[in-house]
Amino acid sequence: MYAGPTAPGAPPSRGIPGEAEEPDGPLGWLGYDASRARARARTGEDESVITALASIGGTEVVLIAFEFGYLGGSLGERTGDRLEAAYAQARARGLPVVSLIATGGSRMQEGMRALSQLQRVAGQSALNRAAGLPQIAVVRDPTTGGGWATLGAGADVILGLPGAQIGFAGSRVRPGDADPYAYSAEGQFAAGQLDAVVPPDRLRATLRRWLRLLTVPREPAAVPEAAPPPYALGVRDLPESxxxxxxxxxxxxxxxxxxxxxxxxxxxxxxxxxxxxxxxxxxxxxxxxxxxxxxxxxxxxxxxxxxxxxxxxxxxxxxxxxxxxxxxxxxxxxxxxxxxxxxxxxxxxxxxxxxxxxxxxxxxxxxxxxxxxxxxxxxxxxxxxxxxxxxxxxxxxxxxxxxxxxxxxxxxxxxxxxxxxxxxxxxxxxxxxxxxxxxxxxxxxxxx
Structure with missing residues (x-):
């Protein structure tokens, strides 16, 4: 299902640690370069998001996968670059976007430059929506902050993994007396925010079915044929009164x-x-x-x-x-x-x-x-x-x-x-x- 970060046609990465034009990022946050270097050594990745062309059950997709081990899957400017390129590639190829999300939110070390990436993501998602391309999100543990409020909650179909922590407020910023159930996949499903809670061993098959249902070949501006009405399954005669x-x-x-x-x-x-x-x-x-x-x-x-x-x-x-x-x-x-x-x-x-x-x-x-x-x-x-x-x-x-x-x-x-x-x-x-x-x-x- 997962093609990896170097799949043919995958959006190129930008700004590997050590190549930054500004030491310690746009805010000059002391130690930020070192944190990224440690994250790269620990995960083998140079950013918190990996993008690729992939095939799920025979359906080609643009895949977005978060690496939570890289600075908590946080979103920074380089993350925004990759996400923007992934959405653009999906539009160019007419493909659905599948996002596997695990993030703590925006990256503190980049301040407002990080938070503004949410606008970029929302704008790209809107363009794909207008192009008639489906977006499916799998929300993993945890999915909080702007990642939930854009890629997650903004998707057409949202699937959650059992027990995953999901919510706009992360565990360190929500009220101390908050009910943990409200921030769980099960609680969000009960509140109408998720379409289903899917165990990991059923996720591949569930994604395959959803992609088969939502990727419908059609001519631009063509009106699909109407669905025929079902047969009657009850009584055959008409009522007298x-x-x-x-x-x-x-x-x-x-x-x-x-x-x-x-x-x-x-x-x-x-x-x-x-x-x-x-x-x-x-x-x-x-x-x-x-x-x-x-x-x-x-x-x-x-x-x-x-x-x-x-x-x-x-x-x-x-x-x-x-x-x-x-x-x-x-x-x-x-x-x-x-x-x-x-x-x-x-x-x-x-x-x-x-x-x-x-x-x-x-x-x-x-x-x-x-x-x-x-x-x-x-x-x-x-x-x-x-x-x-x-x-x-x-x-x-x-x-x-x-x-x-x-x-x-x-x-x-x-x-x-x-x-x-x-x-x-x-x-x-x-x-x-x-x-x-x-x-x-x-x-x-x-x-x-």
Whole structure:
């Protein structure tokens, strides 16, 4: 997987200790030259970052690897030179960037000249993002400071090693009473900052799958073919009444998102978290392979969708759009979570952002209503003009019970209200809300 620092085409190193124009670095920090010389003797490297062209599972990448033994993997000017050259090479060759990070942050002995490298890294990352090139980060122990806040947290997919210390604040500068779990890979995953915690013995295979999914050959400015809607996996006949449609959609045994994802994809990997401190287990997002091509997915799992779920879905749609990958959304929710915690977490803004992500996507989005379609919380995941429905689903401006309450109707009129709302799949088709009702089918899943 790792080609080493002298691989053909690797960005050249600059400024080996002993070749510096300014003794003891840009600040004249007494003893800095000697520290670098000792680090070189100890590690065999002349900087804290090694870059190379490499192949991971047959996918060519630009690899960035930190050597923590060299001054704590800290970032200085020469580190910035190498990182800038690596990103530029990735753009020139149209390759993804894979970063193996272990760093304590910016190099004290170079002061603000070191800290300013974070701007260079962020700028280069933005250029690669605009070029539609994926970036994958593996955060090792430790990953703190500016290295986490640029190469790590700024990557498209972030994988953490178990037990790794990860956080903007390093162990020597954080509050003494800080909870160590918050600065661990597991804690960051729970807070929606990592996509997965991957044991070392599974890392190579996980990277191989992610690279296979995200490196999609495409013509510049070409619009990918839309994902086909899945077959219906539940009942075959249409509901007789509006209330019948509601009962079917709420049935405990109805096929949910997991069943549809299994039947639809040959292989898949998932992202996790909204990068804002939240995770919604009722929203499944990721990328899968179907008939030899990659399709992104965002799937509601039948629960009330929380703000973190909407933000994760929006992140998924924007990433897929940037990489030129079509998207499939599975709509199934009684509605957006409406408790006080959801309001404090920005439910309205999160829903608005999801609407905006789907509305502005250039890559085609295909949506299938597989169960409950509860108000705006469901509509936010429904692609305008490309929504299909299964026979055991319904879509309503609001739940029939709540509609009756708003209209101050007797609870005995809930069933009548459901009929008046015209929420059955055949009603939705007649009203022009959906493009069609998908036929039944039970393709054999390739993945258990």
């Amino acid at each position: 509006g209330w019948d449609a509601v009962v079917r959609a709420r049935a405990a045994g109805r096929p949910r998102a997991e069943a549809y994802l299994r039947a639809y994809f040959d292989d898949r990997e998932e992202i996790s978290g909204d990068r804002c401190g939240g995770v919604d287990t009722g929203m499944r997002c990721g990328f899968g392979r179907r008939d030899g091509r990659t399709i992104a997915f965002a799937a509601q799992c039948g629960t009330a969708t929380r703000p973190a779920g909407f933000r994760t879905a929006a992140r998924l749609v924007r990433l897929a759009d940037r990489l030129g990958i079509p998207v499939l959304t599975l709509v199934d929710t009684p509605g957006a979570a409406n408790d006080a915690a959801a309001e404090r977490a920005g439910a309205g803004a999160a829903i608005a952002d999801t609407f905006a992500a789907l509305a502005s996507a250039r890559a085609p989005v295909t949506s299938l209503l597989i169960g409950e379609g509860g108000s705006g919380g469901a509509l936010a995941l429904a692609a305008p003009g490309r929504l299909w429905a299964t026979p055991d689903s319904y879509f309503s401006v609001i739940a029939p019970e709540l509609a009756a309450a708003i209209l101050k109707r007797d609870p005995r009129q809930i069933r009548q209200t459901a009929g008046q709302l015209r929420i059955r799949p055949q009603d939705l088709l007649e009203l022009g809300v959906i493009r069609g009702i998908v036929p039944p089918g039970r393709p054999t899943p390739s993945r258990p």
